[in-house]
Amino acid sequence: xxxxxxxxxxxxxxxxxxxxxxxxxxxxxxxxxxxxxxxxxxxxxxxxxxxxxxxxxxxxxxxxxxxxxxxxxxxxxxxxxxxxxxxxxxxxxxxxxxxxxxxxxxxxxxxxxxxxxxxxxxxxxxxxxxxxxxxxxxxxxxxxxxxxxxxxxxxxxxxxxxxxx
Numbered sequence: 324x325x326x327x328x329x330x331x332x333x334x335x336x337x338x339x340x341x342x343x344x345x346x347x348x349x350x351x352x353x354x355x356x357x358x359x360x361x362x363x364x365x366x367x368x369x370x371x372x373x374x375x376x377x378x379x380x381x382x383x384x385x386x387x388x389x390x391x392x393x394x395x396x397x398x399x400x401x402x403x404x405x406x407x408x409x410x411x412x413x414x415x416x417x418x419x420x421x422x423x424x425x426x427x428x429x430x431x432x433x434x435x436x437x438x439x440x441x442x443x444x445x446x447x448x449x450x451x452x453x454x455x456x457x458x459x460x461x462x463x464x465x466x467x468x469x470x471x472x473x474x475x476x477x478x479x480x481x482x483x484x485x486x487x488x
Contacts, residue, residue: 325376334384338377341392342369343411345444348403348455359406366410371417374432378425386429391418395438401458411436438463 328335346354346362370391381387396404397411415434422432439445439459449456460467 335380338389340370340373346406351405367413381430389432391434393434393436
């Protein structure tokens with residue numbers, strides 16, 4: 324993807340990395356290793372895989388901006404959600420460490436942590452786990468789902484573009 328972008332536009336000025344799947348609500352001791360690995364492979368390693376190649380290009384050109392999408396789940400904890408929250412806390416740690424590594428090279432790296440957005444993943448959770456969703460919405464500052472029917476909200480891409488200037 325990075326090669327195609329550079330081939331078409333000559334450089335990579337901004338990137339937005341958004342990867343996310345949920346895991347069923349289950350106690351930490353009862354979560355399977357396979358499920359933990361699946362969620363982290365997508366939510367954390369997916370972001371890392373993108374950053375790795377974006378950073379190589381941005382390092383070569385001496386500038387760029389990356390915005391990684393974590394989640395409100397990367398800032399809080401909710402019983403039964405350790406697998407998902409661990410992956411999203413990981414995105415924040417990855418972002419902070421990479422930002423420190425590359426700031427002196429003209430590359431800015433930040434994370435956004437949206438609350439629950441009306442997406443197919445969240446709709447599925449509402450249908451299958453209404454009580455769990457009540458707990459999640461309690462932690463959401465706005466107190467309800469954000470009414471966007473697409474993910475990611477276009478604003479996040481705008482943040483990346485502004486950072487690239």
